[in-house]
Amino acid sequence: xxxxxxxxxxxxxxxxxxxxxxxxxxxxxxxxxxxxxxxxxxxxxxxxxxxxxxxxxxxxxxxxxxxxxxxxxxxxxxxxxxxxxxxxxxxxxxxxxxxxxxxxxxxxxxxxxxxxxxxxxxxxxxxxxxxxxxxxxxxxxxxxxxxxxxxxxxxxxxxxxxxxxxxxxxxxxxxxxxxxxxxxxxxxxxxxxxxxxxxxxxxxxxxxxxxxxxxxxxxxxxxxxxxxxxxxxxxxxxxxxxxxxxxxxxxxxxxxxxxxxxxxxxxxxxxxxxxxxxxxxxxxxxxxxxxxxxxxxxxxxxxxxxxxxxxxxxxxxxxxxxxxxxxxxxxxxxxxxxxxxxxxxxxxxxxxxxxxxxxxxxxxxxxxxxxxxxxxxxxxxxxxxxxxx
Numbered sequence: 001x002x003x004x005x006x007x008x009x010x011x012x013x014x015x016x017x018x019x020x021x022x023x024x025x026x027x028x029x030x031x032x033x034x035x036x037x038x039x040x041x042x043x044x045x046x047x048x049x050x051x052x053x054x055x056x057x058x059x060x061x062x063x064x065x066x067x068x069x070x071x072x073x074x075x076x077x078x079x080x081x082x083x084x085x086x087x088x089x090x091x092x093x094x095x096x097x098x099x100x101x102x103x104x105x106x107x108x109x110x111x112x113x114x115x116x117x118x119x120x121x122x123x124x125x126x127x128x129x130x131x132x133x134x135x136x137x138x139x140x141x142x143x144x145x146x147x148x149x150x151x152x153x154x155x156x157x158x159x160x161x162x163x164x165x166x167x168x169x170x171x172x173x174x175x176x177x178x179x180x181x182x183x184x185x186x187x188x189x190x191x192x193x194x195x196x197x198x199x200x201x202x203x204x205x206x207x208x209x210x211x212x213x214x215x216x217x218x219x220x221x222x223x224x225x226x227x228x229x230x231x232x233x234x235x236x237x238x239x240x241x242x243x244x245x246x247x248x249x250x251x252x253x254x255x256x257x258x259x260x261x262x263x264x265x266x267x268x269x270x271x272x273x274x275x276x277x278x279x280x281x282x283x284x285x286x287x288x289x290x291x292x293x294x295x296x297x298x299x300x301x302x303x304x305x306x307x308x309x310x311x312x313x314x315x316x317x318x319x320x321x322x323x324x325x326x327x328x329x330x331x332x333x334x335x336x337x338x339x340x341x342x343x344x345x346x347x348x349x350x351x352x353x354x355x356x357x358x359x360x361x362x363x364x365x366x367x368x369x370x371x372x373x374x375x376x377x378x379x380x381x382x383x384x385x386x387x388x389x
Contacts, residue, residue, distance in 0.1 A: 010321045013295060016259065018255045021251040024040055024246075036242045045204070053179050053182050057207075060202070061201065061203065062192070063091060063166075066186075070185075070216075072219055077099055081102050081103075081133075081135065082135055083106055085166070104340045108350040110344075114140060114147035117148055119342040124155060133161055136161065136164050137163050138163075141167050143293070143297050162186075163185055172257065173291050174290045176289070191249055191252070199246065202249065221240050263296075264293045270296050280305070281298060281301075282296070297360045316378060329355055
């Protein structure tokens with residue numbers, strides 16, 4: 001039997017290459033398209049737009065850059081407000097600060113762990129009464145699960161507030177047959193190294209507003225005016241994706257559906273093996289949706305199980321297994337101290353509860369069944385031992 005020191009480390013969500021990436025990279029080298037932009041970028045944009053079912057896409061350096069561009073296109077500026085899901089990574093909200101605007105955080109709801117339509121409606125109603133509606137609402141699809149988009153779209157349309165759909169974690173997911181990321185004025189994807197497909201780093205801005213995306217390309221390439229010399233009349237950004245990374249993305253996109261299937265299989269196996277443990281509950285999947293199950297997320301009832309999330313994470317780490325807590329809500333972050341926050345209902349903060357009870361298990365699509373069973377065995381031994389005490 002292997003000693004701990006000999007065991008390989010199991011990562012939370014490692015990159016999973018298809019093997020075809022080098023062909024696109026080779027083409028880029030052969031044609032000397034090394035700098036940003038090029039044939040791979042053009043093709044990757046068209047292929048993503050087709051996959052998601054939108055008019056156009058703009059390949060950029062990160063998902064964060066895509067959100068920043070979306071806010072710029074919506075003319076978000078100093079003094080404006082932007083509503084944002086609170087249960088998410090800080091990258092969802094940092095671009096609000098880039099623009100000098102003020103975030104307002106919206107709680108989650110239990111069925112999707114995503115933005116609560118109930119809390120959103122309350123926040124928008126109060127903002128309307130005060131004559132200070134937000135310039136945008138950033139809705140995050142957490143861990144691959146779509147938010148309740150029908151309700152959220154209806155509420156935002158009522159107040160004529162555009163939606164930025166942060167689908168950084170949910171490429172390949174669907175809501176009532178429609179692709180995640182295609183519901184808002186703008187959709188956002190991330191191709192960071194831990195995402196379901198990766199370009200090492202990178203992101204995509206998608207929309208049906210072709211003119212807006214034309215402006216996004218202009219802003220993302222340093223806002224160079226049409227002139228023989230270098231002339232600039234507005235602030236621009238160095239946000240475009242390189243032709244090499246876009247080539248990686250093209251090869252990754254070819255196997256996206258396989259990656260979704262693999263992660264969903266991992267989730268199903270975790271659930272089958274662990275659901276009988278009292279006090280353990282898996283992240284639900286909303287009816288009429290398909291989650292890509294980017295990460296397998298679950299909650300534990302400490303009163304039943306007899307141990308805490310940090311203790312479980314520590315125990316797994318000692319076995320060379322990388323697991324993570326659920327995102328810490330942004331309204332609890334020191335960076336956003338004092339920012340307004342709307343909870344799901346009075347005296348109930350769903351996001352805070354999920355943070356204190358939730359964790360994510362290793363979910364990489366290149367995990368072997370043997371590796372996953374090793375994780376499952378560790379969890380079973382730890383939790384069943386605690387429950388029996």
